[in-house]
Amino acid sequence: MDADVIIIGSGAGGGTLARSLAPSGVSILILERGDYLPREQPNWEAEAVFREHRYHTQECWHDSRGRAFRPITGYHVGGNTKFYGAAILRRRLADFEPREHRDGTTPSWPIAYKDLAPYYDIAERWYFAHGQAGLDPNEPPRDEAFPYPPMAHEPYMASLVERLQHLGLHPFPLPIALNRNASDPHTSPCIRCTTCDGFPCLVHAKGDAEVCGIEPALQHPNVRLIRNERVKRLETSADGRQIETVHTENGVYRARIVVLAAGAIQSAALLLASAHDRAPTGLANRSDQVGRNYLCHINSACLAIDPRRVNPTIFQKTIGINDFYDHSGDPDFPYPLGHIQNLGKVTPSVLQAQHPHLPTGIVRWIAEHSVDWWLTTEDLPNPENRVTIDPQGSVRLSWNPRNTESHRHLRASWRTLLHTLGYPIVLFQRMGIAATAHQAGTLVFGENPQTSVLNPWCQTHDIDNLYVTDASFMPSISAVNPSLTVMANAIRVAEHLKERFAEGRLP
Template structure:
């Protein structure tokens, strides 16, 4: 006999964890099924070699590309999901991102609801995840009904110089929105110590606003919320009509267990959520659960991104580097009429990240590795890849993820890179010394990078072209929802986490009304 709950949530990351937090005060019985465990607090949390070279926290999963070649995806299974390792850059999508946009390589489709629907939930998500920022600096900034809940994180001297130099050449740098528990007016009261290890590292002092710390742990303070760790959900079973999920089947401690709830919410990440629905095929859903439209797994996006370091003419002793953003080229400029994207700083690189990196070693004897690290200023460029039905998740004969992906809309990334690099001499950098960040950031990010994955279970008003309705409920089932970035019809060019969080709050309100 299956255990019964009001809501079962599969996954505890930005979507699932935030939803659990929203539902917790209601008194409804909520079960979170998390494949991983608590991430251990240990010295290796802040060890670049352990995190980036040894892949200490990366899943041992094997996925396959379209040609059947295996690769290890850069995914992490812990309470809090991908947010345990994200850079806590919590941007809103731009208002225009919700409409149809012409790109150099095609159309980015409109969302079925507008920015106005998301705006109040963006505001709530910024409060929940303690986002620090400053309205009015970013020329592409969407409208907001209130200021950021916390003041912007101040720039350290070298980044402040970069900020000033960008302004001098006529650009509009801004304080990047950061989700950290930082009080710069009271060091003793601040959890964040500005160690600089947000991006790609777990936070040893739990001062990063990740879904574990901000959402799941507070939700568990309510007796009606249960977290079951080490529970890998394998499939969803339905009633004979195929209209309702009756059992969530998970492997726990090596044995199969069944759980039941009035509502089932999937939030396992774009690839794994699609995998679960495809693996749940039955007589009523022969092509996969909720897949009458043949859209489950399709339209996989994960941004066209590039990370590189420039060698500063002055030392860069910055520790917390992700305080600056630039969106002047987000929607194009006079010389390129199509959207380009977002420029931000990536976490400060260090010498251990360079071990074995041939491009950086090529700078020797001009620079030793420690000198490269001391002078490195690290940039991250993010542009939009377009949803294409042939870019998709399918399953191998053994049920493993097969990720078929052909890059598209690449010209905006080259255009954005050119605009940044041509300015370097005016920004106190050596223009001839540009080095891809290949150890962790994998310039350009390959399909195995898996960061910012979205789009495989898109929402929409038309059941023939989408999987979910506008409340993120499956068109074909009465009690199945999806709240990770799978629901995105398009990905924009900024980090997707805040949009996932805002949407989880929005769907949470819908579920509270549904459950009474």
């Protein structure tokens, strides 16, 4: 054995699991496909990040019709949390139960909010969650206050909060994962810059899975990380009940327990790529559910422009709005619409990098006068939205989001409100298939082995020593950002694994 536990992937699910398991003393080997993301000036350059895609993969994937696209994702220690906007919200109570939407009803989770709540508390502490309880209109109950105070609104945003409240809305401080010490800005690791959402943090102040998961885990002598070690295939015992070997591009590893945390798309692809004579449709796939029910938020970026007023905000990602989360407020469309939060401030360089054809003067004017938002509607599960691998071994992603009518309503409601607030120009951009940031589903957990890949402990129904802790376990994605739930669930699974080791129930 090379370790008691092999963890494949070091992002939100893998990194948090490693930190959680490390103090127990079990030996842990983390196999990470990527390297440390280099700390260098271009970390904070929009041109490098968004135009040259310096930190994104060069891979080419295909959609259901065979059209090629470049996914906006990267492979690094810390996974996609290296780029995340660090908005970390808890799922709502009702997100664990069937919820009726315009285009269908979401499935129930095999666990309830109360099963995850203690682990949300821990994840928020580990990831520097800044927030304020009691203001988010449908926030779930919590035992502890947020570990850090909310990120303060800059004056323009504070006045916007008042104006939103005046219209009867309930804006709340967006929970955010940054290592900020507001009482001593001089020594605070986080400097509240414009280059946070979508950028890596040059000064390592973002609460990402490298800083808050892998680094603390590596303080323990029983934890090892091997970088640039891409796992290609898993091999089972003759009876198919155990993973015996983990094959990478460079070698073969063995462990008592194997945890897959390569991200929802790559974890499914890896199980499919591990097909062999006795499991011709892939590992852990007796249900034929591996890769199915791919979920990705239906997202739009929104720039609201007030030509009379410059928005001088630097750190803008401070407001969340959940007034449309449970219902639209329109009796003719009585469905949930989704969640709204600020984007990081769209600067001229960010806009120019993403829209190089626009004249510089127009880009500058738009960015100076805009306040920027991110709209999220829940995508609904559909077995035909799925990950498969084509004969060359590359990813094929079929995604036709379900619930787009509700997203149109969200945009229309928000546009009307923004006009009322004094923003006559409102621009939207819908995210397409390449925006895989909020990927989930593909290996969903559930009680029934016919309809799910994992049991409620995120152990595969078919293979006793194989677990999954990335975003693929989610049978529904809700309309809040997924990371905190991935982190909390990884801590929950770690508790189960610790018990399993303590009781000696091991292969």
